[in-house]
Amino acid sequence: MRGDESYAGASSWKRMYQEIHDLTGFEFVLPTHQGRAAEKILYSHLGGAGKIFISNTHFDTTRANIEYSGATAIDIPCRESHDNETDFAFKGNMNLPALSELIAKHGASTIAAVILTVTNNSGGGQPVSMENAIQVSALCKKHHLLLIIDCCRIAENAYFIKHFEEGNKTKSYRAIARELFALADGCIMSAKKDALVNIGGFLALKNKELASACTSALIITEGFTTYGGLAGRDMEAIAQGLKEVFEDDYLTYRIKSTAYLGNALRKKGIPVIWPIGGHAVYIHAGELYPHIPAHQYPGQALVHELYVRGGIRAVEIGSVMFGKYDENKKLIPAARELVRLAIPRRVYTQSHIDYVIEVFDEILSHKTQTKGFRITYEDNFLRHFTAHFEPIA
């Protein structure tokens, strides 16, 4: 409520800048109205035809901004992420041998950036280990590649490192986050995630020339350098949120309540991505509905079931979101047919979550009669945001 709404140099901006600078160590901070605006600014500057971006997994808006620039986005999740049975805690890791191979194959000058998404939102919400981040960073340094952290869930990722990766128990969550940032050349954040706010984002960079180039785009598309697309109250809230998100009570409740939902669904025999990540439970819709082929979108069928039967809104992360077409307009399916149940922070009580768990009994009892969908309308980019569907009779 005390946001300073001055056009330039608002005290709320100074607070936001100070907080981000202190957390990330990056000198140049560009405020934006949300994460994808920061992506648009940085990746259209770095991208373009012939360029390649490499990530553990590009988030959908990240991939879209890269592809919109004409560049190519390559996902290289770690090997362990393909085995759903093991308890390995860091399935968000990047595949290091694959990174080396891609560098050798394409050459460093073709690679616009390496993006480490923490936690790995499109891949199960699972964390990246400090060890993996250190090795990715070392490879990037060796080949003079730009390393950007998509740090939307940096606090949740720090929680997993502290509790599940050896040698980190005595560090604070914030210190762990700082260590991660120190490995990179910059970061992009959607403040809607681990800054605990309704709107906002930023791009933070180490390099002055790169920051200057991005600043022109910021002013053209978002707003002046000391507010981006944000009101003073938003900037004030981001500064506060970035502090609160690292509180132990908050983080512990957050991670444990997500695991509570995931464990309960797994017990019912719902195929979930294992182990449960930080902000969401991911369901293998392709395994839940083996009778629905990829081109009939089993994930969309589950999203539909959840909404119609339970009023529960989820999102498909499968061939609707990441499918492509070959020359003959035949679907090239996504690697996995997932549905994400993302849990808003500080919104639900345990009884809401218990309700969700109960709805899955109904989902299971209608499992074999559940049918797939066909797409009747779609856009070229991010089609899952606006596509229309019709049930297959």
Ligand SMILES: *Cc1c(COP(=O)(O)O)cnc(C)c1O
């Ligand atoms: C949400 C998100 C984004 C995009 O941020 P918006 O604020 O929604 O534009 C980018 N990357 C990841 C990993 C995200 O979770």
